[in-house]
Amino acid sequence: MPLDPLQPAPARGIPARRENLRIGVVGCGAFGESYLATLAGMTGIEVVAVTDAMPERARRLAKRYSIPNVSPSFQELVARADIDAVCVVTTEDQHFEPVMAALRHGKDVMVEKPMATRLDEAQRMMEAASEHGRVLMPGHLLRFEPRYATVKQQLAEGRLGRVLFLSARRNRTKGQGRIYKRTPLVFETAIHDIDLMLWFTCQKVASVRAWTVAAVAGQEPDLLCAALKFQDGAIGMFHASWLLPDRTAVFDDHLQVLATAGAANVDLLNAGLTLWPESGPEHPDTSYEPRLHGSIQGALREQLIYFARCCREQRLPTIVSAADGVEAVRVCAALVQSAVEDREIDL
Template sequence: MEKLRVGIIGLGWFGEIHADTIVGIPNLELAALCTRTPERLEAMGQKYGVEKLYRDYHAMLADPEIDAVSVCTMWDQHTEPAIAALEAGKHVFLEKPIASTVAGAQKITAASKGSKGILYIGHVVRFNPRYRMAKQAIDEGRIGQIVALSSRRNIPAAWTPTILEKIGPIVGDAIHDSDIMMWITGDTVATAYAQTVSVRGLKHPDIGQTMYRFKGGATATLETVWCMPEKTPFDIDERMSIIGTEGIIHIQDTFPNLAIVDGNKLHSPDTTYWPLFNGVRGGALREEFEYFARTATSGAEVTIGTPEDATAALAATLAAEESARTGNVVQL
């Protein structure tokens, strides 16, 4: 079995989750780490037993023994390392959002067309089995024409003070549901309208409420609340309803699918996306990396997490954020 030697660029909390996932997949090898913070770099190198440690991603990309990179920098720092990696002929797993601007996304996409490596954009919700089964049922024609959709993706306030200084809930989380809605409808967003609420006075608002009209006529509402109370016993309140002319699909990932009571508190940890088992991540993120590895080693075309789909989701959420700022319906 061919093994891909992977380097990670960006070692924040999600870069570490990527590392936890990579080390558990037989045909991936965590071969290098890169971050600008020397203490973090040393600590992560010791944790994973990785000797190739870089503070400059260009030096990592110059290493011929690195086959692929996972880009986990902040969303406004995706464009340069992604393009540099593609130009170096590396396979690229780029976390969502693809970029912070549509122009940046288009530059990354253009770079991928001439690269020897593949470009995959990490829209992990497509690997959640509940959404995959919903997509399958829709493709089989079981609910007829989709006419309305709604989603909820809410997380506790404790998660978000640092994140909200960097990205807002619409682009940060509603982008998942935007991507899924376009995927299952096979349609694109025509107009976006949104309102936001700032609860804690951070750089970005805590709450985003979004409405879309799709080109085919369907409507959608998307709720993203990043300030659920401290005592909320679950990590995420995630739901989607899809209403068709002949049926309905309802997806729910909480309330709770696992309940653990310790002391005087009930916990409902993630069991879907990146659950941790004996130091190794499983769930949808593992399946996502396995897909990336299979596609890269086989030379197959990327059909999930394409830059075109990721750019469409980014454009929709940026339009929603523009609507929230201006109070106007934004045409795409």
């Protein structure tokens, strides 16, 4: 096979240093595959084993990414002595058991968002990580996306002043909704904007109000519209939906921050790249997990590099902590309650 000119040239007899972080991945669905493809392109990482409740998924991805072991269960995977850290990428309401089992076996853990769909579970995970002295990092990916991270940095440096108002939208296609309506919209996608708002304001939420709308009465909501009041008086407003036609195939993500000494806008819809093949316009992802040079780049890779560094150096993550994951779940749970009870909820 001809060498890809963009790949590094083969090393000339210099042995690589073997200090790999040995990882197990629980959950081999769509995002589990994104994890495996990303980890495969990172140096100093060895994925030792994978598992999934649907074993054929684990076997298929193990073959595709040359992973030597397929564990019959997460219990077997987390007990392996040749694993240092575990990534839990299971369905949203199936994070608790694998995370707790991994922590009990002394593994460091990366858990996808939402950390849990129940506040008590998220709190117990955080307590268990502290009790066992392990790293527990929730996957709030956008903290590793350069545009959002730049806004955070500008705010932290005081250049924009104090945040007074934030607004966000996050629209996804109906097709994605057909898959992900299994979990309340707020835990599935709006949680990204909730986490960013908590990060940008450095405030706790005092009260929330949410409304949901379903295209077909009586079915799962297609849209969530919500307001957060922060303890210092700042307001956050956002909506998230599964309403875009499938052919749109875009990330319609926008966030605006209005602060006492300036403002910031992040717009992923106009990301600066449009392709016009004969089949119709395309807007490829350049942000979250773009596939370039034979591996995955972007925010997911940065998140995993940071997690691996925390594990190697045995440091607690500060860009995103277990407490941050718990706080996001607390706000999500209150928003679900607000929509159901049709009233403002104090936290």
